[in-house]
Amino acid sequence: MKKLALVALIVGLPLQAQENVLTFGIVPQQSAITLAKNWGPILQHLSEETGYKIVFRTAKDIPEFEQRVLKGEYDIAYMNPYHYTVFHQKPGYEAFAKQKDKLIRGIVITKSDSPIQDLKDLDGETLVFPSPAAFAASVVPRSSLQAMGITFTPQYVSSHDSVYINVAKDFFPAGGGIERTLNNTDPAVRSQLKVLWRTPGYTPHAFATHPALPPDVSAKIAEAMLALNDDSEGQALLGRIKFKGIEPAQDSDWDDVRALNITLLDKYLTP
Incomplete structure (x- = not known):
């Protein structure tokens, strides 16, 4: 209680x-x-x-x-x-x-041992993001992927930490976040992830x-x-x-x- x-x-x-x-x-x-x-x-x-x-x-x-x-x-x-x-x-x-x-930059993260080496490898995949309007962790990566002609299905979870856990557990091949929350997340989760790509920087x-x-x-x-x-x-x-x-x-x-x-x-x- x-x-x-x-x-x-x-x-x-x-x-x-x-x-x-x-x-x-x-x-x-x-x-x-x-x-x-x-x-x-x-x-x-x-x-x-x-x-x-x-x-x-x-x-x-x-x-x-x-x-x-x-x-x-x-x-x-x-x-x-x-x-x-x-x-x-x-x-x-x-x-x-x-x-x-x-400057805030979004990141796209994958498992450390993932065979994914390039954003193009995500074409056709379901990717995980915190929410539709999470700026650097969702809005900017999604718009960047779309501009590159990469098709994907977004799945939204409750937080940045949820993104990292879902990718670490292989529920999704990749997801969006930011450096600060990645560095703040559970070290046992962080150690299983790598940064595949970073967005441009914004205020x-x-x-x-x-x-x-x-x-x-x-x-x-x-x-x-x-x-x-x-x-x-x-x-x-x-x-x-x-x-x-x-x-x-x-x-x-x-x-x-x-x-x-x-x-x-x-x-x-x-x-």
């Missing part, structure tokens, strides 16, 4: 409204338990620095996360580049930071605040997050999520993603 209560809490079931409590939503690229383990100490530190109780939130899968962001359930959110371009329009999330000196995930969050609160959160760069304690916390640093960001930083003219989530923008 206690474990069920913990899972319910971290996937984002509503808490009773409390003064000085802020929700921080993390895109579910990995399991909720793994995300809580890696992000929890960071949010605890931010709570101590800002005076706000910053509560970890995620969702059971990426489509549910999209719904939660659309409804404005997170005061602060860490979302993929494409999600940001959509949810900046509605409900109006505003980016304030991103991973420092980083990485956005840290963004909900438009209803007062500007002074947003500024305080941004200041505390950027201060993680300044000492060994902050650097150690960032190391938990495989970040070398965080840097300020503005909305126009994601214009490279907008230039791709992705329309998968336009349904969220219609009245």
